[in-house]
Amino acid sequence: MDHRLFYVVGDFIANLAIGVIVGLIAWAIISPSWNMWGAMFAMMALGMVLGLVLYFPVGIKLGAMEAMIPAMYTGMWSGMVVGMMSSMMEMPMRHAAEMGAACGIAEIIFIWVANTILRGVTRQPKAS
């Protein structure tokens, strides 16, 4: 993860907010009349696109790929989870927002862990 406080806090808040927004949109669209699998896949795709759209205002301050990739994953997971749950039962709006927020937090933690594993020098110089 980026160790600069502005980006740590910024990434966290951005993904939490994107998770909530996408979760609420999924909650507004999906009702128990939907097929669970249909709701899950439709909201997964829509959530990913919404994540990309919501990246643009966030990216102005937080950067390009470092903001875009988590935003799209948060959108995808939040849409998928809330969409699936909304197709299975009547859910209060607050629960949808909480679930979306949890998806956003889980996603940014996953990105931080993956980044810690993948970043760094992968090939040492052969020539001086």
Added chain:
Amino acid sequence: MVDTITQAKWDRLAPRFDSMAAKGAEKRWKPWKEGLFSQMDGKVLFLALGTGLDIPSFPKGKDITAIDISPKMIEQAQERVAGYEGSLRAEVMDVHDMPFEAESFDQVFTSCTFCSVPDPVKGLKALYRVLKPGGRLFMFEHTGSRHYPFRQMMDFMTVLTSKLGPDMNRDTVANVRAAGFEVTEVNNIFLDVVKTIKAVKPA
């Protein structure tokens, strides 16, 4: 011959490029770009200059020729070019069709360039041609990922972004090798997507 389709694409983006990139991406990447550019030495070719957002990260007193395919981008860059404390020439040029003599540069630097060059291996071969034997290539690029689930995400994003600007899923390290360079270091900055690549033209 200049690729007019690519040129028109970047000309259209030029007026609002700073508002898209200056406060977010460039600020976040600045420490790594400064580290890479601090290795500038000798006669340097830089691409793509864009609106010159990278110029404040250049070390002072260097001899740099900077190119970009977009005249509108170069126009926007003029103030930053003039403010550079060293020798910096900005020219409109297509990397596929550079009129420089072979083996005329000591180093080549690229900054978020080979996500957008239409034929990346051909472009990298053109850089190979203008580099002196033993000359070094330094790149700051975003590329595709080799790892699930990021690889699939970058492929999906490319469907959306390639019409507007860059591809998100290119294997630039493999392209550098395919152009004849020896890759000496790859340093992942964010996941295995944003990275610096160092390579050398064998002597």
